[in-house]
Structure formats: structure tokens, C-alpha cells
Amino acid sequence: MRPPLIDTAAENDSDRVLRTITLGFAADPITRWVWPDPETYLEAMPKFAAAFGGRGFEHKSVYIADGCKAAAMWLPPEIEPDGDAIAATIESSVAPDRMEEIGALFGKMDELHPDKPCWYLPLIAADPAYTGKGLGAALMKHALKRCDDEGQIAYLESSNPRNISLYERHGFEVISEIQVGDSPVMTPMARQPRK
Numbered sequence: 001m002r003p004p005l006i007d008t009a010a011e012n013d014s015d016r017v018l019r020t021i022t023l024g025f026a027a028d029p030i031t032r033w034v035w036p037d038p039e040t041y042l043e044a045m046p047k048f049a050a051a052f053g054g055r056g057f058e059h060k061s062v063y064i065a066d067g068c069k070a071a072a073m074w075l076p077p078e079i080e081p082d083g084d085a086i087a088a089t090i091e092s093s094v095a096p097d098r099m100e101e102i103g104a105l106f107g108k109m110d111e112l113h114p115d116k117p118c119w120y121l122p123l124i125a126a127d128p129a130y131t132g133k134g135l136g137a138a139l140m141k142h143a144l145k146r147c148d149d150e151g152q153i154a155y156l157e158s159s160n161p162r163n164i165s166l167y168e169r170h171g172f173e174v175i176s177e178i179q180v181g182d183s184p185v186m187t188p189m190a191r192q193p194r195k
Contacts, residue, residue, distance in 0.1 A: 024125020051085035070126035070135035077117030
């Protein structure tokens with residue numbers, strides 16, 4: 001079996017990447033806690049993903065595996081998600097009585113984000129039809145080589161406990177847990193660069 005082919009996504013790949021991310025997060029505990037209604041999820045998630053990780057396109061740090069069967073949206077050091085677009089997406093798609101709890105979750109994410117520059121992985125996912133084929137591992141290996149070459153910390157928040165072992169195999173360590181109200185647990189993880 002050949003290893004997955006990893007490419008850097010171009011800006012004109014953004015629709016394909018966002019569809020893959022949306023498919024991959026369709027059963028994710030945190031995203032479905034935010035948007036439990038399927039129609040609302042399908043409407044909001046591509047906008048959210050574009051706001052959360054889309055700045056990676058201009059920095060050539062969005063990667064796709066085997067023609068976009070899986071995708072990883074990385075942000076380089078000093079590049080932040082589009083907070084205004086994230087807020088607008090949440091405000092337009094979440095009931096007002098849930099805003100405080102969801103805002104508190106994002107607030108805790110901000111608090112735990114490293115103070116020093118790091119590579120940040122907002123989103124990584126495979127189309128569910130292609131999970132278990134090593135695509136996520138290949139995407140991680142590809143991006144982490146760049147982190148190591150640059151001597152940079154890598155950081156992510158695991159929104160699904162099933163993915164923690166994948167991240168640990170690639171050198172990430174759990175640094176905390178985030179849980180607000182009735183939310184599922186989100187697990188921030190960091191990885192020191194390897195020589």
C-alpha cells in the first residue's frame with residue numbers, strides 16, 4: 001500500500017477543504033454540542049472552519065491528503081484565527097440562551113493558548129469514508145516536520161477524545177482539559193520541537 005500523497009492546498013481548493021472538514025467533524029462531540037441541529041451544522045460549520053483555519057491558505061499551511069480525502073488547516077506562528085468572523089458565525093447560528101456557555105468555552109481556549117509563538121492546528125479531519133487509512137497520521141507527519149525544521153512548538157485542542165492517542169503518537173502531550181457547563185471535554189495539547 002502506497003503512503004498517502006500530501007499536497008499544500010491552494011486558495012482555490014478552499015471549498016473542497018471546507019467540505020472535507022465539515023464531513024469529518026459531523027460526529028465531533030464539541031462541534032455537535034455547538035450545533036446539534038444537522039441543518040444548522042451544515043450551514044454554519046464551513047463558515048466557522050473558514051474563519052478558524054482559513055488564514056492558513058495564504059500562508060501555504062493548509063495540507064490535503066490524497067486529493068482532499070483528509071485536510072489539516074494549520075496557522076503559522078503569530079497568525080490568529082479570524083475572531084470577528086468566528087463570532088459572527090456563532091451569533092448567527094446559536095440560540096441566544098447558549099451564547100454565554102459557548103463564549104465561556106472559547107474564552108478558556110484563549111486562556112490556555114500558548115503565550116509564545118507556535119504552530120497552531122485549529123482543524124484536521126478526514127472524510128468519514130476514508131478514516132482509518134493513515135491520512136491523518138500522514139498529514140501530521142508532514143506538518144510536524146516543518147515545525148521541527150523551524151524549532152517551533154505545535155499546539156492543538158482535541159475536540160474528540162478518540163483522537164488523543166493519534167496526537168500522542170506524534171509527540172503531543174495533554175496540558176489541560178476544558179469543560180464548560182454541559183459541554184464535552186476539550187483537550188489542549190502541545191508538542192515541543194524535535195531536533
